[in-house]
Amino acid sequence: MLVIKNLHAEISGKKILKGLSLEVKPGEIHAIMGPNGSGKSTLSAVLTGNENFTVTEGEIYYEGKDLFQLNFEERAKAGIFLSFQYPVEIPGVSMINFMKTAVNEQRKSKNLPPMSSGEFLKYMREMKDLVELKSDLANRSVNVGFSGGEKKRNEIFQMAMLKPKLAILDETDSGLDIDALRVVANGVNKLKTPENASIVITHYQRLLDFIVPDFVHVLYDGKIVKSAGKELALELEEKGYNWIQKELEV
Amino acid sequence: MDVQKTYKKYIDIFEKFKDELKDSESEKFFKNRENAFEIFKKHGIPEHNHENYKYAGINGILDKDYDFSIESRAAKVNLNEFFKCEVEDLDTHVVLLSNGEYYQDNEPIEGLNKGVVICGLKQAKTEYPEIVEKYYNKYSSEIEDGFVALNTMFAQDGVFIYVPDNIELNKTIQLVNLTHGFGNKNIFKRNLFVLGKNSKLSLVICDHTLNSSNNFVVDLTESYVGENSQLDYHSLQNEPNKSGVVNSHFINLEKYSRCNSFVISLHGGVLRNNVFAKLAGENSEANLYGLNLTDRDQRVDNFTLIDHLVPNCLSNELYKGILDEQAKGAFSGRIIVRPDAQKTEAYQTNRSLCLTPQAKMRTKPQLEIYADDVKCSHGATVGQLDENALMYLRQRGIDEREAKLMLMFAFANDVLLKVNILPLRERIAGLIDSRLRGEFSYCAHCLLNCESRN
Numbered sequence: 001m002l003v004i005k006n007l008h009a010e011i012s013g014k015k016i017l018k019g020l021s022l023e024v025k026p027g028e029i030h031a032i033m034g035p036n037g038s039g040k041s042t043l044s045a046v047l048t049g050n051e052n053f054t055v056t057e058g059e060i061y062y063e064g065k066d067l068f069q070l071n072f073e074e075r076a077k078a079g080i081f082l083s084f085q086y087p088v089e090i091p092g093v094s095m096i097n098f099m100k101t102a103v104n105e106q107r108k109s110k111n112l113p114p115m116s117s118g119e120f121l122k123y124m125r126e127m128k129d130l131v132e133l134k135s136d137l138a139n140r141s142v143n144v145g146f147s148g149g150e151k152k153r154n155e156i157f158q159m160a161m162l163k164p165k166l167a168i169l170d171e172t173d174s175g176l177d178i179d180a181l182r183v184v185a186n187g188v189n190k191l192k193t194p195e196n197a198s199i200v201i202t203h204y205q206r207l208l209d210f211i212v213p214d215f216v217h218v219l220y221d222g223k224i225v226k227s228a229g230k231e232l233a234l235e236l237e238e239k240g241y242n243w244i245q246k247e248l249e250v
Numbered sequence: 251m252d253v254q255k256t257y258k259k260y261i262d263i264f265e266k267f268k269d270e271l272k273d274s275e276s277e278k279f280f281k282n283r284e285n286a287f288e289i290f291k292k293h294g295i296p297e298h299n300h301e302n303y304k305y306a307g308i309n310g311i312l313d314k315d316y317d318f319s320i321e322s323r324a325a326k327v328n329l330n331e332f333f334k335c336e337v338e339d340l341d342t343h344v345v346l347l348s349n350g351e352y353y354q355d356n357e358p359i360e361g362l363n364k365g366v367v368i369c370g371l372k373q374a375k376t377e378y379p380e381i382v383e384k385y386y387n388k389y390s391s392e393i394e395d396g397f398v399a400l401n402t403m404f405a406q407d408g409v410f411i412y413v414p415d416n417i418e419l420n421k422t423i424q425l426v427n428l429t430h431g432f433g434n435k436n437i438f439k440r441n442l443f444v445l446g447k448n449s450k451l452s453l454v455i456c457d458h459t460l461n462s463s464n465n466f467v468v469d470l471t472e473s474y475v476g477e478n479s480q481l482d483y484h485s486l487q488n489e490p491n492k493s494g495v496v497n498s499h500f501i502n503l504e505k506y507s508r509c510n511s512f513v514i515s516l517h518g519g520v521l522r523n524n525v526f527a528k529l530a531g532e533n534s535e536a537n538l539y540g541l542n543l544t545d546r547d548q549r550v551d552n553f554t555l556i557d558h559l560v561p562n563c564l565s566n567e568l569y570k571g572i573l574d575e576q577a578k579g580a581f582s583g584r585i586i587v588r589p590d591a592q593k594t595e596a597y598q599t600n601r602s603l604c605l606t607p608q609a610k611m612r613t614k615p616q617l618e619i620y621a622d623d624v625k626c627s628h629g630a631t632v633g634q635l636d637e638n639a640l641m642y643l644r645q646r647g648i649d650e651r652e653a654k655l656m657l658m659f660a661f662a663n664d665v666l667l668k669v670n671i672l673p674l675r676e677r678i679a680g681l682i683d684s685r686l687r688g689e690f691s692y693c694a695h696c697l698l699n700c701e702s703r704n
Contacts, residue, residue, distance in 0.1 A: 048645060050641070072641075072644050072645070073644045073645075073647055073648065073649055073650065076644065076645050076646060076647035077647040081645075081646075082645050084642065084645075087642070088636075088638045088639050088641075088642040089639075090636075090639045090642065090643070090657070090660065091660065092657075092659075092660025092661060092663045092664065093639075093643075093656050093657070093660045097656070098643070098646070098656070101648055101652065101656065102643075102646040102647050102648055105647050105648050105649065105652070106647050109647070141660075142642075158646060162646065162647070
């Protein structure tokens with residue numbers, strides 16, 4: 001589904017990613033862990049096509065095609081979804097209108113007719129229940145006045161609505177209490193199918209108690225320096241990132 | 251532009267036609283014109299050195315050769331057939347005006363509440379002299395302004411509405427002012443609305459030019475809102491690119507009365523909107539809202555003056571604008587709180603989006619507070635669309651253009667939410683949406699008329 005080869009990227013002349021390679025297959029969950037400043041969020045920005053970042057070297061293939069040929073919203077329409085670390089508040093744009101537009105734009109790109117209001121509201125209700133989103137949130141402006149936990153839950157709700165092929169969860173666990181974390185993780189698990197994949201970017205092992213990854217990668221100084229199964233996360237939790245650093249120096 | 255030349259032109263026109271005007275009306279009435287003429291001679295056409303017109307751009311269109319006439323220029327064809335309004339859910343009484351004059355063959359309004367008068371101002375001067383003389387030019391003569399004076403000097407007709415005590419009009423009155431015919435016309439229209447006690451009137455005013463004539467329109471409306479009455483006033487402006495409009499609305503509020511005023515500028519060349527609101531009776535309330543959507547070389551200047559004369563009154567102002575391409579705009583909001591007007595609450599907000607580096611918006615709050623126990627606030631911002639919000643919407647697969655439209659609409663929506671009549675709010679929302687999408691043109695007969703538009 002996704003093949004990243006020797007990816008180098010920078011922002012305002014500062015090199016962040018320095019030769020990152022990764023392969024994600026359908027049905028897999030990959031966790032990317034690493035200390036602050038290692039390039040975790042840059043990876044998600046480059047994958048989604050954020051124009052503030054410049055790719056200087058390397059290749060990315062998504063479903064066999066060169067990802068760099070697609071612009072920001074084309075990638076979204078092609079099924080790449082980013083759960084934002086800091087969801088943006090948009091006063092005056094209702095969640096209903098936002099989701100209806102997004103769903104119908106996606107349908108348009110697949111040559112499907114727009115959903116009727118009735119169909120849409122029914123679909124929205126189902127997805128709301130799936131991710132245990134409080135129903136009044138959907139009637140409010142996008143993220144306005146939402147608590148930290150509600151914002152993250154709202155991200156998962158949008159993911160449920162749009163059914164992406166590749167979901168990137170960027171520090172989705174930050175700022176969540178344990179109950180919210182469980183709800184968010186349940187949502188992600190329910191949405192998992194053999195056809196879609198997730199990249200879970202996180203600083204802590206905590207989220208991985210609930211979303212069990214197939215692979216754990218350690219990102220350090222712009223490169224993946226260690227990859228293993230889910231047990232690596234536990235080891236990191238116990239020994240800290242210094243352990244990797246020391247291992248690299250040896 | 252040669253303001254001096256224009257000034258002289260209007261002096262000459264008045265000298266030329268004054269006898270004819272004098273013969274056509276009562277002496278008392280003509281006196282208003284003479285007084286206005288003195289004000290005009292003294293002040294002339296306001297220029298940039300006039301505080302209220304500091305950033306105004308109306309003078310740029312004055313030097314064209316506009317055709318002045320004191321003869322009627324109303325349509326000879328049947329406008330009722332020509333104009334059909336079929337707005338779903340919005341049940342209005344339609345009143346047509348033709349080139350600023352009350353259209354004589356307006357179809358009679360059925361089911362109008364007893365005692366309510368809706369007719370041409372010219373007709374009202376002879377049929378209801380006691381009401382017209384009591385109110386006409388009462389508030390507007392207090393403001394020494396060149397354009398206000400010009401209207402009083404020359405205006406002969408417009409709409410007169412009188413709502414007696416204890417009457418709440420069962421339907422919204424929709425005034426459709428059609429400007430038509432060839433040549434660049436100078437039009438002076440004058441409306442007078444009088445509400446008694448415990449009354450309610452809701453108005454939608456659609457100003458509309460049917461061809462691309464570059465007219466110069468000087469409008470004046472006076473609204474007298476009696477004790478415990480409410481006026482809802484919605485003005486929708488849709489004029490061609492090279493037209494010029496100076497529109498002044500004087501609102502006098504008696505105790506416990508309220509006015510909700512909306513000035514929505516959808517399209518125009520140069521538009522100048524003056525709103526003067528006088529809180530003359532205790533516990534009265536003035537809510538002034540404005541929205542302007544401009545692009546190309548269009549220009550909208552909004553000027554408001556809220557005069558708190560007495561204690562315990564409330565005023566709210568919310569003006570918003572979206573300026574695209576080289577559009578220019580100005581907002582100037584003056585609030586006076588007189589020494590006796592304790593416990594006044596006055597709030598003013600002006601927010602604008604400039605979508606290009608060429609678009610320019612100037613904003614100027616001007617609060618003069620002479621009382622010491624008041625709550626007043628003002629805020630003004632000029633900014634761009636939120637880049638982060640745009641990214642967020644686009645990440646969900648919404649095209650950049652559509653995402654920008656959503657954000658612009660959300661910006662305008664604040665003003666829209668203040669419209670209390672729901673079908674009207676929805677209709678205006680549709681107009682704003684199509685305006686932002688660039689689908690809007692001034693060829694429609696009436697802004698509210700969706701069915702017969704072609």
